[in-house]
Amino acid sequence: MAALNSDQKLLKDHVAIVTGASSGIGAAVARHLAEAGAMVAMAARREDRLTTLRQEIEKNGGVAIAVKTDVTNRNEVKELVRHTESTLGPVDIIVNNAGVMYYTMMKNLHEDDWERTVDVNCKGVLNSIGAVLDGMVARGKGHIVNLSSDLGRTAFAGLAVYTGSKFFVEGMSAALRQELVGTGIKVTNIQPGDVTTEIFNASTDQETKEKYDTSINQSYKFLDPEDIARAIVYAVSQPPHVAVNEILIEPREAPAF
Ligand code: NDP
Numbered sequence: 664m665a666a667l668n669s670d671q672k673l674l675k676d677h678v679a680i681v682t683g684a685s686s687g688i689g690a691a692v693a694r695h696l697a698e699a700g701a702m703v704a705m706a707a708r709r710e711d712r713l714t715t716l717r718q719e720i721e722k723n724g725g726v727a728i729a730v731k732t733d734v735t736n737r738n739e740v741k742e743l744v745r746h747t748e749s750t751l752g753p754v755d756i757i758v759n760n761a762g763v764m765y766y767t768m769m770k771n772l773h774e775d776d777w778e779r780t781v782d783v784n785c786k787g788v789l790n791s792i793g794a795v796l797d798g799m800v801a802r803g804k805g806h807i808v809n810l811s812s813d814l815g816r817t818a819f820a821g822l823a824v825y826t827g828s829k830f831f832v833e834g835m836s837a838a839l840r841q842e843l844v845g846t847g848i849k850v851t852n853i854q855p856g857d858v859t860t861e862i863f864n865a866s867t868d869q870e871t872k873e874k875y876d877t878s879i880n881q882s883y884k885f886l887d888p889e890d891i892a893r894a895i896v897y898a899v900s901q902p903p904h905v906a907v908n909e910i911l912i913e914p915r916e917a918p919a920f
Contacts, residue, residue: 669724672700673900678751680704680743682734682791683761685712687860688810691888692758695896697725704747704754706732706740707761726751734761734787737794744794753802756899757795759788760810764825766876767868776868777824784828792839796848803847806899809836810891811852813911813919821875840908849906851898856913858886883916 669675679696683689684705690712693705697720705713705727713729720727728750732743747754763783765776788809799805814822815829833852840850863878872879891912898907913919 669700673896674699674701674756677701677755677899678704678747678753679756679758679899680706680747680754680791680795681758681760682706682732682787683810684716685709687862688855688858688888688891689758689760690716691892692760692895693727694720695889695892696756696758696899697727698723699896699900701756702726702751704728704730704743704751706730706734706743708733734790735782737790740787740790741794744798748798753798754795754805756806756808757791758808758810758895759791761787762810762862763865764822764862765868766821766866766871767824768821768871768874769823771868771871773868776866780824780828784825785831788832788835799848800843800846804903805848806851807836807839807848808851808853808895808898811836811854811909813854813856813913815852815854816911817919819875821871840906847903851895851907852909853891853894853898854909854911855886855891856917856919858888858891860888877917883914886912886914 679701681689681693684693685707693703697703710731717727717729730743730746732739763779767773767776809832811832812829814826815833818826836850836852857877866872894910894912
């Protein structure tokens with residue numbers, strides 16, 4: 664099939680921010696949004712990885728910028744949005760993807776892991792929303808996409824604080840969506856099951872990993888980051904009156920419901 668020219672692309676002239684674009688799902692989302700014609704601002708702490716991805720996207724004819732950002736720092740996130748808007752234009756889409764996950768049972772008191780989980784997965788999402796919302800409301804359009812999880816819908820032992828962080832994202836988003844009726848802004852939550860990424864490498868609680876980590880001795884095929892990226896491109900390319908409010912996407916052999 665012939666490649667689409669830039670005028671035919673679904674997201675032509677759209678500006679998108681993707682947080683946590685330095686690896687895994689976020690990197691795949693940045694690639695797919697750029698492929699669909701969006702100009703993409705990629706944010707994360709590891710600038711070297713963002714630069715490599717930016718070069719790859721540019722080589723493929725896309726437009727991307729790399730902006731070193733810690734999503735737990737409200738000022739840095741505001742600066743990310745300011746820089747994106749002055750470089751690429753007003754933000755149409757923000758994908759709040761940056762996240763951490765630590766397998767740890769509550770009884771083992773890995774309190775630093777608890778705190779990082781809340782800081783990145785909850786406060787990080789709020790910092791992003793706080794940085795784009797007034798602009799989107801003023802323009803009467805915009806799309807906020809949050810990476811929740813199937814654990815935003817059901818609990819999973821060994822991931823109690825992570826589950827709580829994703830329930831936070833779900834509850835906050837549902838209320839936000841209701842508040843935004845009449846503003847032209849959409850809020851979509853993506854709820855992936857297991858996806859093969861580096862997120863499984865960060866846990867230090869060996870007891871919990873051995874008991875609950877599904878990436879050890881995988882008994883079913885995990886999703887790939889691209890599977891999630893395609894779902895996000897679908898959600899953000901619907902007509903203005905259509906709201907894809909959530910997408911649950913799981914490995915075929917591991918339904919949580
Ligand atoms: P990765 O570990 O591959 O990527 C996480 C990304 O988040 C990295 O780019 C990392 O960048 C970024 N990040 C972490 N902390 C910060 C911070 N303080 N500031 C800015 N960026 C940060 O994980 P995934 O791709 O798997 O995860 C992406 C999202 O998908 C997360 O929200 C996760 O909860 C969710 N998810 C993942 C599932 C899975 O099975 N993989 C399942 C369901 C949901 P850097 O370190 O460079 O800052």
